[in-house]
Amino acid sequence: MNRPLDPVPPPPAFARTDRLAAVLVVAATLLAHAPGLGGGFIWNDADYVTAPALRSWAGLWRIWTEIGVTEQYYPVLHSAFWLQHQLWGDHALGYHLLNLIAHAGCAVMFGLVLRRLAIPGAWIAATLFALHPVHVESVAWISEQKNTLSLMCYLAAAWKYLEFDETRRRGAYAWASGWFAVALLTKTVTATLPAALLVVAWWRRDRLEWRRDVRPLLPWLVTGAAVGLASGWIERHVGGAGGDEFALTWIERGLIAGRAFWFYLGSLVWPFELNFIYPRWVPDVRVWWQWLYPLAALALLAGCWVTRRWSRGPLASILFFAGSLFPALGFVNLYGARYSWVWDHWQYLPDLAPLALLGAGGALIAQRGAGHWRFTAWSVFAMVVALMATLTWQHSRVFRDDETLFTATLRRNPASWMAAGNLAARLASDPARRAEAIGYFEMALRLKPDAAELHEGLGYLLARDSATQAPALEHAEAALRLDSARASAHNLRGMLLVRAGEIDAAIGAFQRALKLEPKLAAAAANLGSALLAAGRPAEAVPVLERAVEFAPTLAAAHLALGDAQRALERTADAERSYREALRLEPAALDGRLRLAELLAEQGRDAEAAPLLREVLARDAGSADAHYQIGRLGLRAGDTAMGVHALREAVRLRPDWPAARLTLGNALARAGDMTGAVEEFRAALALRPNDLGARNNLANALLASGRVAEAIREYETALQQQPDNADIRRNLAFARELLERGTGN
Incomplete structure (x- = not known):
């Protein structure tokens, strides 16, 4: 017969003071972290805030069913981001506000759980948790909603499990299991909860019983272990937590763990040197003092074990802390460890x-x-709280934007190549600060010359300037030598090859990028454009349709699709594509210009003209817009206006054969044969085999009375196309004029 379970003391009754304490904790939290509400998106927030391809109901389904469509397989977290994007789109304030409210909620729930356990100073601990500056990173960084939301679920599961432990009611156990499952699918560090509850059970009763304590948590332990192992595999094989940077022996990992353990405890006690990226030390078994960290940690554990007879609290605390930290101590590959072995947000739950x-x-x-x-x-407690609130207020301001964050990071860690590279990427978005951006990229490469992403980032920046295409290609190829599986680097190389006129090689580069990353919309859009440039519009259309499917908000893909459809004379489809590109980027001039050209080709001049005028109002140096305005003027019978606009187009782009030819025709229509001859000759200098330009030149020479010169041009044209009846007829007429003595 089973021995009856020992009774558990009932939870303490919650008093009015508890409600007051909870309100004060929330108010203090909102006040201390308020500067974070004014921040924007930083670093990898764009990878978490719902991607354009996932914003539909189908995208929500993919969040749950496809590994790799999100930064990490945390479907509850990304579903929360999906819902938030429906509510406030790309406005950072909403995400920050929810994260702050969630953090305040975690602090209150922490206090309530401690009160349920009858631990003294529950609201002191909750206040310290709410206001500690080391937690700013989890609150002010939108990506770290996974910390705050998962901890809320973790604490809810703990609360209901403690209720089950006290009452043995199945309903409480079911609720606890549900909250635990939600927590796991929000962030897998919560897999440590069943082990933590076993520690709590031992702390409460000084023993563990199979029936009471272990058996109810066994399904949780198995589930948590399975989810944790799966998450580790995804982190390594999908999330990029692999390679030489993680080629460590278990002894080296032990050295890292010991040092990280003391680092995190030190950050709790002395939070005055907090940073986003800390120096990544090199574990070395030959350096004697590095052994002191793990040995001291073991000594602390042994000391707590010895003193458990007098107080189990310290040992329980250390076991909980170290166990919850275990995934972040170096024993599991985590992507962030590429840059530092320790991060503030990794100690949030522990x-x-x-x-x-x-x-x-x-x-x-x-x-x-x-x-x-x-x-x-x-x-003393009041002074500590005031000090922490002040430090939290100050540290929250660091997370305002990438420039502020990475500048502050470099100030305290000048060796952070990651901070230098990200600061460079931020500055690169401002054309006026291009030189600064290049300088930071070069600084980052001096710190870590084998970082493929730095070569790629600098390559993309250099690619924006026609004068630095060659070094841009060098950096793209350097990135690929270091990491041949970088799809985005293949895409960059393809872009540069297109500009160098190597279309076939570029097509190969884009195809390689898409083989590595089939849903890389930028590469698909570029491949479609390259196929179009190679005269293969029929092949380009399906590629570009896939690009639009992968990234429905990528205006460049819609624009390129419109070009391909236009080349196939699918004018209605092309118009829809151009209009969608214009809707997505109303300020973009390319979409407006292409749509105007298409409308003009259909004779819809009244619709095309306003679009062209809008382009010229914002970019008076647009040769294409002047050219199209000129053509519209000629078609409307306003030759003077047409000639004026075409002259401006030629002035802006003197090496444009089509503009030269059209201007020549306009001048001939206006009776300015001398000017027409000059433009036709210029067009032929740029495109010697242009039969139309040569025939028009001959016609203009003939009209000018320069018959002998006209005959030479007709003869040259006839050599290019011997069976052209019009040229033969014009040549015969010119020879007849010459025989009659008309002209020179």
Whole structure:
């Protein structure tokens, strides 16, 4: 017969003071973290805030069913981002506000769980958690909603499990299991919860029983282990947490773990040197002092084990802290470890235990001391809270934008190649700061010359300037030598090959990019454009349709698709594509210009003219717009206006044969044969085999009375196309004039 379970003391009744404490914690949290609400998106936030291809209901389905469509397979988190994007789109304030509210909620729930466990100083610990500056990174960084949302679910699961532990009601266990599942699908670090609950059970009763404690948590332990292993595989094989940077022995990983353990405890005690990216030290088994970190951690654990007879709290706290930190101690490959072994946001959940211990210790000191001692203890607590709130306020401002964040990072860690590279990428978005951006890219490459992403980033920046195409190609190829599987680097190389006139090689580069990353919309759009440039519009259309499917908000893909459809004379489809490109980027001139050209080709001059005038109002140097305006003027019978616009087009782009030819025709129509001859000759100099230009030149010479010159041009044209009846007829007429003595 089973022995009856030992009774668990009922949870303490919640008093009005608990509600007041919760309100004060929330208010203090909102106030201290307020500067973070004014921040924008930083670093990899764009990888988390719902991608354009995932914003539909079908995209929501893909979030749950396709590994790799999101930065990490956290479907609950990305579903939350999906919902938020429906509510406030790309406005950062909404995401920041939700994250801050979630953090405040976590602090309150933490306090409530501690109260349920009858741990002294529950609201002291909750306040420390809410205001500690080391948690700013989790609150002010939108991507780290995975921390705040997962911890809320973690604490909800813990609350309901403690209820089950006290009552053995199946409903409470079902709710606890549901919250645990949601937490796992928000962030897998919550897989440590069942182990943490076993620690709590041991702390409460000084023993673990199979029936009471282990058996109910066994399904959680198995599920958590399976999800954790799957997450580790995804992180390594999909998330980029592999390669030489993670080629470590287990002894080296142990050295990292020992040092990281003390680093995180140190950040709790001394949060004055916080940084986004900390120096990535090199573990070396030959350096004696590096062994002190893991040995000291083991000594601390042994000391807590010895003192468990007097107090189980310290040992429980250390076990909870180290166990929750385990995935981030270096034993599991995490992508962020490429840049640093330690990150502030990795200690968000583990901090619960040491803060609970600090809160309990402080409360016991205050409660057991005399009146003046109690006053002193609470005064010290008030000063600590004020100091932490001030530090949190200051640190929150660092996360305003990429430039502020990475500048501050470099100030404290000048060796951070990641910070230098990201600062360069941020500055590169401002054409006026191009030189600064190049300087930071070069700085980053000096720090880490084997970083393929840095070569690629600098290559993209250099590619924007026609004078630096060659070095841009060198950096693209350097990136591919270092990492031949970088689809975006193949895309960059293809772009540069197109500009160099090597269309076939460019097509190969784009195809390689798409083989590596089939849904890379930019590469698909570029491949379609290259196929179009190679005279293969029928092949370009399906490629560009895929690009539009992958990235429905990529205006360049719609624009290129319109070009391909236009080449196939699918004018209605082309018009729809151009209009969609214009809707997506109303300020873009290319879409407006292409649409105007298409409308003009259909004789819809009244619709085309306003579009062209809008282009010229914002870019008076657009040769294409002047050219199209000139053609419209000629078609409307306004030769003077047509000639004026075409002259401007030629002035802006003197090496444009079509503009020269059209201007020559306009001048001939206006009776300016001398000017017409000059333009036709210029067109032929640029395109010697242009039969139409040569025939028009001969006609203009003939009209000018320069018959002998006209005959030479007709004869040259006839050599190019011997069976052209019009040229033969014109040549015969010119020879007849010459025989009659007409002309020179």
